[in-house]
Amino acid sequence: MGVSVEDRAGPGSGHGAPVIRTGALTKTYPRVTALDGLTVDIGGGVTGLVGANGAGKSTLIKILLGLIPATSGTAQVLGYDVARDGGRIRSLVGYMPEHDCLPADVSASDLTVHLGQMSGLPYPAARERAADVLRHVGLAEERYRPIGGYSTGMKQRAKLAQALVHDPRLVLLDEPTNGLDPSSRDDMLALVRRIGTDFGIAVLVTSHLLGELERISDHVVVLDSGRLLRASATTEFLHRTGTLLVEVQGKPDADRLLGQALLDAGVRATPADGRMVEVELRDDATHDLVRDLAVDLGLGLVRMQERHHRIEDVFREGGAGSVHPV
């Protein structure tokens, strides 16, 4: 039986209350400032944490786990203060580190059971949970072989399994697609998406590859040099920068006719590759307008596709280093 998100939303993890909340969170090392006055609220679902290497993503995760103290500022996870209730937070949060962390001489099955116990599960429950999550992450018979012989993709799956074994309310996934080939990358991203939707576990997933997070995240937080560059819903990101690709047929100059009609209607339209028209996407009414004009002109509407501008554009627009008000 599947369990809906609502069923699992306990206090502090509902869609209203933020799962993670930071206030002017700052972490300075002797030579670098890893986090610089970060104030952000992160809710349920899948949240992508984007930033170049060294933007402060891993530092943020370690502070949220209570593993390193913040220099100043506050942070709460699931309603608990990271400075005071680190142990409580760690029992409710799963963590998948960026780097290798699996011993070579034990099997994924044994390791996951053991780490389930380390999260406070009784042994029989840890065994059952380990079998479950290993199945979910897609480790079949190989789970009984020593991890030393695993491929990178299998290791990443085992790392994900140990983060899920204690049924956390939030998982922090640090670069889960690191080192994966394109097809494994897609599998991993689909799995992360499932954790946020089907499993009902809030997800904070980091990546320095901006494109991959926009596919699976409900929200995106962009960090740059330890500062918040932008935080908003993924759809908002894409709509603001999006265009519509339209392909029409039926007359020799079909694309030009439609383009002219759109311009007459006051919508920006430009010719695109393959005899298509690229239409500025203002709001949902744009789709209707294109459809109506095509009908009026007696054209066949072959395709109407949103062309997402990538989240990279955030960097281009704002320019790295500048901070947008949230």
Added chain:
Amino acid sequence: MSTPSEGAPTGVIHDIGYRPYAGPRLGEGAVAWALFVTGLRNSFGLGRSGRSKVLPMGLLALMLLPALILVGVLVQAKDLLGLDQQIVAYSTYPMTTQLLISVFVASQAPALISRDLRFRTITLYLARPARRATYVLVRMASLTAATFLLVAAPLVLMYVGGLLADLPLGRESQRVGGALVGALLLAACLACTAALVAALTIRRGLAVTAVIVLLLVTYTVVATIQGISADTGHARVGEVAGIFSPYTLVNGVQVYVFDAPHATRTPPTGDGMGVLYLLATAVTVLGSVGAMLLRYRKVQG
């Protein structure tokens, strides 16, 4: 689709989706106990690959073999040889078999300590509820318990054999009791120092070598000094030197506290020296624990 209640053939796999966990979540004590038991089992290769069982199990067998022979001789030829006590004193046995004990500690300390640092598995432990001090103390406790089992097993075998050979129950119980306390102290001294060395080296081979060299070299130097000092009439020098090897140190404690037969040329004499030996034991154990806690404060995972 038939339901199981109709008695339909089983073997149908249902995708039951993700199931949340609603059962109990145990506290830090239970977590620490689970970590302790796993560490203890791993020290003897249980729960690890078949290859990693060979060395610890082999060493345990080698530790028991001389005790078995001694018991056999005692039971069979007690009257013939006119024996009225153990052929080798309980307190001397660990000294005699120290090479086996040292190899065990040297091979298993890295397995418990360096391994988590080398593979950075420590991160996964630190990201879980137990505090890092708990992790450090439990790891050391596992290694101490494993070493104690190795040292104590032959002593218990000799004790049981002694009773079979009709040695006096009260006297033997008292002696083996003291020897078991000594075994615990020896295990603690060896495990704690070995753990500290293993925590400072990430590479397993290096840690194994470092621990063996440390234990063998200190004993050899101490034994040499004790021999020379005994021969030249400067026993005090040898007595002080005895605190610098875990084996001579703990044997000295047993001599002082339990009046056990000494296994060194210059056992501690007098209360002052006895107290010094006790203090040195405490410093060895607690100092190593303190240094370990300091070492792990820097570990970020």
